[in-house]
Amino acid sequence: MLEHTASAPARAHEALVRAARSSWSTAQDVRRLATRILEDPQQSRYLRRWLSTYRRSTLDLELPWLPFQVIDRLDAVLDRSSRVFEFGGGGSTVWLARRVGEVVTAEHDPEWHALLTERTRQFAGVTVLDLDMSPGLDDYVASIDAFPDGFFDLVVVDGRERVRCFHHALPKVRPGGVLILDDSQRDRYARAFGIAGEHRHVTIRGLAPCKTTRAHTTVWTVRDA
Numbered sequence: 001m002l003e004h005t006a007s008a009p010a011r012a013h014e015a016l017v018r019a020a021r022s023s024w025s026t027a028q029d030v031r032r033l034a035t036r037i038l039e040d041p042q043q044s045r046y047l048r049r050w051l052s053t054y055r056r057s058t059l060d061l062e063l064p065w066l067p068f069q070v071i072d073r074l075d076a077v078l079d080r081s082s083r084v085f086e087f088g089g090g091g092s093t094v095w096l097a098r099r100v101g102e103v104v105t106a107e108h109d110p111e112w113h114a115l116l117t118e119r120t121r122q123f124a125g126v127t128v129l130d131l132d133m134s135p136g137l138d139d140y141v142a143s144i145d146a147f148p149d150g151f152f153d154l155v156v157v158d159g160r161e162r163v164r165c166f167h168h169a170l171p172k173v174r175p176g177g178v179l180i181l182d183d184s185q186r187d188r189y190a191r192a193f194g195i196a197g198e199h200r201h202v203t204i205r206g207l208a209p210c211k212t213t214r215a216h217t218t219v220w221t222v223r224d225a
């Protein structure tokens, strides 16, 4: 059988094309990063940390895909007495597992479910729920209903069906606790602001691990009923 092997000039050409593509995409990323810093010079304080995450996986880094500012705030307020629910797992699941007493993660993707279960096996107090996409994601959205009202110190809505999840999550956060909606600038999530009503919120925009686009996250503090 004749085996096809590329000639040396062809291989060199391919390598050059790959290198050119890679430096073009790096140049694009540098341009985006410069734009982020020019938009908000305060973000330069996260530059070194952002660079250490560039082109890496949040799961391997064990970091949430949230703005550094939000990560630091959570790091300051969470401890072993904290209970957290998240819609959509990832690096955040491991990050939380290292800090809080209880993490419940609703995950729709079977592969991510398997990966997260493996990566959190060593931690007590972590439950990754396998909630497949079928049918209509109703089980995924309603998974938090199994817990009493006011049970969680923090709920992070960062997966599928965010507005519906947000609606189910709100009563489950204790007074004084925190409810987070990531990518809250998206038009399709705008209804969450109406659902939250009078609860105080702040929107954080800024650099986040591994992201070249500006992260945009809204954080509500749930007040007494």
Ligand SMILES: C[S@@+](CC[C@H](N)C(=O)[O-])C[C@H]1O[C@@H](n2cnc3c(N)ncnc32)[C@H](O)[C@@H]1O
Binding pocket: 057, 058, 059, 063, 064, 065, 066, 086, 087, 088, 089, 090, 091, 092, 093, 107, 108, 109, 112, 158, 159, 160
């Ligand atoms: C926005 S991600 C959730 C991110 C997670 N809350 C975090 O902060 O690490 C939504 C879904 O994408 C998948 N996912 C998680 N981390 C990912 C990653 N680093 N790259 C690609 N997909 C990811 C999972 O199926 C997850 O439910």
